[in-house]
Amino acid sequence: MCGMPQVPPIRSTPARPFRPDASMSLITNVMDHSLDDGYAEAAARKKAAGQGALPKPLRARLGLAAGLVLAALVVTVGAAQARVAAPVVAKERQELIDRIDRETAAADKLESDVDELRAEVSARQRQALRQSGGNPQADLVSTLAGATEVHGPGVKLVVDDAKDASTGGNGNPRETSGFSDTGRVRDRDMQRVVNGLWQSGAEAVSVNGQRLTALSAIRAAGDAILVDNKPLVPPYTVLAVGDGPRLSTRFQNSPDGLYLHALQDNYGIRTAISTESDLRLPAAPSVTVRTAQPSTEKGTS
Structure with missing residues (x-):
């Protein structure tokens, strides 16, 4: 009897188990393969390329x-x-x-x-x-005021800095603002010299050719001495018209003359005084009349 042809039995293969993370392939790849592999591959490529480098x-x-x-x-x-x-x-x-x-x-x-x-x-x-x-006394007043040029006997006084004068101070009490060296002549020194000459009988005084008046000022600007705002350069030459021998003696014996002598002994400031037979002093460059009144006296011709 004819039977139906035999069909070989179909063997079914067991199905692979389903992974829960099958839908997250990128995350799975990152988790399964470490980043060290990529670094290692890059290092290998760099090493191979560097074989021919310097x-x-x-x-x-x-x-x-x-x-x-x-x-x-x-x-x-x-x-x-x-x-x-x-x-x-x-x-x-x-x-x-x-x-x-x-x-x-x-x-x-x-x-x-x-x-x-x-x-x-x-x-x-x-x-x-x-x-x-x-008024016949007008010329005398003009002379004393410094408005006119004068000449006559008198005293010549030269005051100069010490030879080793410098700009460095050493804490001496003589040091004040404006000058830091004790061996330098200062404005207050010249003030005392000029005032001492006036008090000793000087009729007219000039410093380095600058005529002094009752309105003149001796000041300091930095290291410079100013007379009526004009700077002076040492040595300072002071001319004083008057009775020469008497004026010289009285000044040297006055407190201001002794002060100048002390500067010479203690700080090396150089001074020299002499009597002159004829000194010529210029007129003051500017004499301002602040007040004036007409004279009631009639002058004589």
């Missing part, structure tokens, strides 16, 4: 050389720019110096013109007083 010491030298070249380039460019700007700066500086010189010369000329005009005004005033029969 050695480390040579690379360091090349870097240093490149830095030196860059620094030299910067210095060269700066020097070139400085050479280009130097003539411009020098030209501007010279122009400024020339301008200062011109303005100084113009100021000196104006000051000279002012002095000439003042002298002319004073001469006209004296002439007008004489023509109008003014």
